[in-house]
Amino acid sequence: MNSQTLYHYSLYYWVKQLHQSPLDVSNSLCWEGVEKGSQTLDNERERVEAIVGEYGASRDSLISVLQDIQSALHYLPEHALRTVASQLSLPLIQVYGVATFFKAFSLKPRGEHIVNVCLGTACHVRGAPAVLDEVKRRLGIEPGETTEDMKFTLETVNCLGACALGPIVVIDGNYHGQMLLGKVKKVLREIERRTQRDETHE
Amino acid sequence: MVELTIDGIKTKVLEGTTVLEAAKEMGIVIPTLCYHPGLSPYGACRVCIVEVVKGNRSSLEASCTLPAEQAQVILTNSDKVRKTRKVIVELLLASCPNSKTLQDMAANMGINKVRFKIKDRGCILCGLCVRYCNEQMKSGGIGFVGRGTSRRVATAFDVTPEECRNCGGCEWICPVCERACTAGNLIDGLCGGCQNLVPVETCPICTGCSESVGPHGHKVY
Numbered sequence A: 001m002n003s004q005t006l007y008h009y010s011l012y013y014w015v016k017q018l019h020q021s022p023l024d025v026s027n028s029l030c031w032e033g034v035e036k037g038s039q040t041l042d043n044e045r046e047r048v049e050a051i052v053g054e055y056g057a058s059r060d061s062l063i064s065v066l067q068d069i070q071s072a073l074h075y076l077p078e079h080a081l082r083t084v085a086s087q088l089s090l091p092l093i094q095v096y097g098v099a100t101f102f103k104a105f106s107l108k109p110r111g112e113h114i115v116n117v118c119l120g121t122a123c124h125v126r127g128a129p130a131v132l133d134e135v136k137r138r139l140g141i142e143p144g145e146t147t148e149d150m151k152f153t154l155e156t157v158n159c160l161g162a163c164a165l166g167p168i169v170v171i172d173g174n175y176h177g178q179m180l181l182g183k184v185k186k187v188l189r190e191i192e193r194r195t196q197r198d199e200t201h202e
Numbered sequence B: 001m002v003e004l005t006i007d008g009i010k011t012k013v014l015e016g017t018t019v020l021e022a023a024k025e026m027g028i029v030i031p032t033l034c035y036h037p038g039l040s041p042y043g044a045c046r047v048c049i050v051e052v053v054k055g056n057r058s059s060l061e062a063s064c065t066l067p068a069e070q071a072q073v074i075l076t077n078s079d080k081v082r083k084t085r086k087v088i089v090e091l092l093l094a095s096c097p098n099s100k101t102l103q104d105m106a107a108n109m110g111i112n113k114v115r116f117k118i119k120d121r122g123c124i125l126c127g128l129c130v131r132y133c134n135e136q137m138k139s140g141g142i143g144f145v146g147r148g149t150s151r152r153v154a155t156a157f158d159v160t161p162e163e164c165r166n167c168g169g170c171e172w173i174c175p176v177c178e179r180a181c182t183a184g185n186l187i188d189g190l191c192g193g194c195q196n197l198v199p200v201e202t203c204p205i206c207t208g209c210s211e212s213v214g215p216h217g218h219k220v221y
Ligand code: SF4
Pocket: B122, B123, B124, B125, B126, B127, B128, B129, B130, B153, B170, B173, B174, B175, B176, B177, B178, B179, B180
């Protein structure tokens, strides 16, 4: 076979393939949406569009847009990333790359409260593993998971730079130093009480 | 024009030229992995390191991203360079033991044993495929995902991107020749090379010489 036929051959296959498999984006539809029912999904979409709309089409605002979506929805759904990519005319992979690079972003739904247990060296020797076990037991989840009522997400970090206060647990940006097993209970209770109060207020 | 000394030979190059290009012009070979003349320099693999001498001291720098400067003194093959380069290739080899390119490079440098724990990751994160997709194909279908030890080359949401034209460039340019092929877990596969091409001819007594056979490769025996 000479190179000419080879070329035609591959072109033929290429065209054939184009016809056979029109890119079906719908089968990559986000799994969260399926579970959540279409109403929440529509609501989410609207909020995402509102946020993206605020920023115009400047590429530099990528991280700010993602941050806003993250704090509004507690995660970055697939449709949001697609909207952002088309609005800022960036390749989707670039948006996805940024979203997976920073720990502040999450592609999975996260709870309202983020519980961060430090497992750095200093905290470790001061008993962080026991604290983590206690938090796991109380919330009934493993690190990286979210409680079913979408209230708490448990995560671990390696050193927050406040080793003198170890073992440290950070909840929603508030540092709770010198954690003891009993204190875990107190702190978590406190937060639950606060959210309940907020809810009744509303 | 700037004048610099590479391996004791004086040369003049245009401003903005990298040391690697200057050396290449003079016929001095510096091994590279993540450098490609058609793509922007990236400086990921560090195989191209050279010694930059400043008075009594010297530093090691990646020549592919190092701009040539006036009165710079460069050594491309000193003991220090060779020793360090060997360790770098050894490390790369530990993460991609099956790469022919890396194996050849190691053999040339006289490495016959890898002292590090071998963890086959199938990718050295050189970024060639990503830059090829971006800069040559103007597509931007693949990129780096995650960070740190979980950094990898992938497509968004691990599905074939709409931008992908199945050019197969990512496969072609990869010095490790395996990672970009994600046909196993993508809906259509990324490069599609295997779907586009007619079956590869082999000699009836194929010895696995890894040369391509047919129109541009060797004769079918
Ligand atoms: S897949 Fe290949 S070309 Fe792409 S970054 Fe990894 S080693 Fe480099």
